[in-house]
Amino acid sequence: MHSCTEPEPVLLPKLNFQNLEMNLISPSQRRFLIGYVLLVGAPLLGLMGSLRVGRSLSAPLSVGGTWDVPTIVISTTIDCDKSFADARDLAFVISQSGKYLVLFSSWEPLRVGHGEIEGRQITASSLPFRFDQANNNNDRCRDSTISLSARVNPTEPATMTGDLFLNGCFSCPALRFTAIKRPRSEKR
Amino acid sequence: MFDIARLIVQITIIVAAARLVGFIFLKLRQPQVVGEMVAGILLGPSLLGWVAPHISAALFPTSSLNPLEALSQLGLVLYMFLVGLRINPSELKKQGHAAVLTSHVGITLPFAMATWLAIWLYPLLCDNSVGFTSFAMFMGAAMSVTAFPVLARILSDWGMLHTRLGTVAISSAAVDDVTGWCVLAYIVILVRAAKATTPIWVTVAGLLAFIVVMVFGIRRPLARLAIIYERDHELTDGLLAMIVLFVLASAYFMERFGVHVLFGAFLAGAVMPRNEGFVRYIYSKLQFVPAVILLPLFFALTGLRTNIDVIRSLGLWVYCFVIIGVAIAGKLGGCMVAARITGMPARDAVGLGILMNTRGLMELVILNVGRDIGVISPALFSMMVFMALVTTFMTTPLLQCIYPTSRFVSDRVPIRRSEQESRLRATAV
Numbered sequence: 001m002h003s004c005t006e007p008e009p010v011l012l013p014k015l016n017f018q019n020l021e022m023n024l025i026s027p028s029q030r031r032f033l034i035g036y037v038l039l040v041g042a043p044l045l046g047l048m049g050s051l052r053v054g055r056s057l058s059a060p061l062s063v064g065g066t067w068d069v070p071t072i073v074i075s076t077t078i079d080c081d082k083s084f085a086d087a088r089d090l091a092f093v094i095s096q097s098g099k100y101l102v103l104f105s106s107w108e109p110l111r112v113g114h115g116e117i118e119g120r121q122i123t124a125s126s127l128p129f130r131f132d133q134a135n136n137n138n139d140r141c142r143d144s145t146i147s148l149s150a151r152v153n154p155t156e157p158a159t160m161t162g163d164l165f166l167n168g169c170f171s172c173p174a175l176r177f178t179a180i181k182r183p184r185s186e187k188r
Numbered sequence: 189m190f191d192i193a194r195l196i197v198q199i200t201i202i203v204a205a206a207r208l209v210g211f212i213f214l215k216l217r218q219p220q221v222v223g224e225m226v227a228g229i230l231l232g233p234s235l236l237g238w239v240a241p242h243i244s245a246a247l248f249p250t251s252s253l254n255p256l257e258a259l260s261q262l263g264l265v266l267y268m269f270l271v272g273l274r275i276n277p278s279e280l281k282k283q284g285h286a287a288v289l290t291s292h293v294g295i296t297l298p299f300a301m302a303t304w305l306a307i308w309l310y311p312l313l314c315d316n317s318v319g320f321t322s323f324a325m326f327m328g329a330a331m332s333v334t335a336f337p338v339l340a341r342i343l344s345d346w347g348m349l350h351t352r353l354g355t356v357a358i359s360s361a362a363v364d365d366v367t368g369w370c371v372l373a374y375i376v377i378l379v380r381a382a383k384a385t386t387p388i389w390v391t392v393a394g395l396l397a398f399i400v401v402m403v404f405g406i407r408r409p410l411a412r413l414a415i416i417y418e419r420d421h422e423l424t425d426g427l428l429a430m431i432v433l434f435v436l437a438s439a440y441f442m443e444r445f446g447v448h449v450l451f452g453a454f455l456a457g458a459v460m461p462r463n464e465g466f467v468r469y470i471y472s473k474l475q476f477v478p479a480v481i482l483l484p485l486f487f488a489l490t491g492l493r494t495n496i497d498v499i500r501s502l503g504l505w506v507y508c509f510v511i512i513g514v515a516i517a518g519k520l521g522g523c524m525v526a527a528r529i530t531g532m533p534a535r536d537a538v539g540l541g542i543l544m545n546t547r548g549l550m551e552l553v554i555l556n557v558g559r560d561i562g563v564i565s566p567a568l569f570s571m572m573v574f575m576a577l578v579t580t581f582m583t584t585p586l587l588q589c590i591y592p593t594s595r596f597v598s599d600r601v602p603i604r605r606s607e608q609e610s611r612l613r614a615t616a617v
Contacts, residue, residue, distance in 0.1 A: 097567030
């Protein structure tokens, strides 16, 4: 039979929260946690932030690859026309690094010229080409580099229309050309 | 037309240059692999093509590079298999606070810093055929990588492999390696899926199914190989051929799933048995040809892709030095601070930062994958290769400054090494 006595009060140990905290997290663990939050958590937030910011950025138009020039419209009255007339299978190869371009032509594959792209406009100077001495007696036009100024139309197949200028030959008018971009394989 | 005579000449020149420059670098107390990397660069347009363009064009015409590339890829496939074979799960599990924080900071901090750097570089050095996310993630992966094999070699040479610093560095680098490859696989899937007709979820599902089959299905039968080795102390030529076929099949399927052959090879290595003697035996059988002949071809092809002349203006050199600065600050600085926070002595914390900053061959592999899938431009590729060389080359001299009295044990023979040390050294080609 149970006696009807009052239950004994449960004695709870007096908690020392300061000691409890010290026991649960040691100073080295606390340092580790703070370090983890600061050095791992913060960069992860930064990473998400940078990906968000970067979404609104735009990069220069892609023009890297080989551009075939099926036709060059040549004025028959200029002094230097024979130099260009042999270049029926002309192609430009553009190696693009953002706005910076490195170009070489099928005329002179071992030497490169440099250019830039701004919007859809490509400019390049000192693009080497082989001057056809045998067919040209004009001493004014012995510079062996050309400049290029062209505008890109990115709709498939991408085309580039512009002018070639023979550097140092003021009597030679610009040569109008249109180039068509070859389809690019994945590996470049 | 395939010209076998030209291929033999090319291989001879490349291997001879790699051994010569590697030997010179050994004398400079640098890992031989750093010299081999430099030899590759010297054979490319940055030196040979610049000094003697006609000789360079005659030796390495573009039309002749396909066989070289195929051989170098085969070498990389075998090498990545060996790297995967070296990944030891026990090294990943036994991490203390220092290794956990160092490895995680060593990934996240340089990764985040690289993505912020990407905001600046994207409009300047990338084009609109690549999305910002792919570009930024790739930069992050490339900045956060640590060259485990070179690191293991340096630690072994300095007699530090079994110190607390060495243990933390090795386990942190192992975590970095695995994470880096996972991130890179994700980027490759992302980039290739954007150009492919297959939906990305099909690629990811196929990839996950393949990994599950490899880890839970094929791993168990492979364990038989270790049992056979323990019984016979060798494997027959037939079994060795089967291992190579397994590596090639894994590489093939991974490529077919839209990832990359190298991940398949890495995975094949990762699911192989971990028996110490078995791993060493496989190394002894499969390491020589990739390490001595095929990897130098990879370095030479990397060199042919690297053109310092592309970095022709002061502005581009500024980008290059900023990239190097961010890479060092993120990796060396981050790991150093992390180690210090966990209570590591200042000198060891600096040493750990220096070691984790070593990028070496792994960086070149990642950069070439990025170049293949078109995520990085030629100029950025050259800058990143330059960064890889600088961060790898600086390791030994900086360690010399931090530990001036430490012994460089490489030239003291004979040295009795532990099993684990021998295995780690073996991977450090």
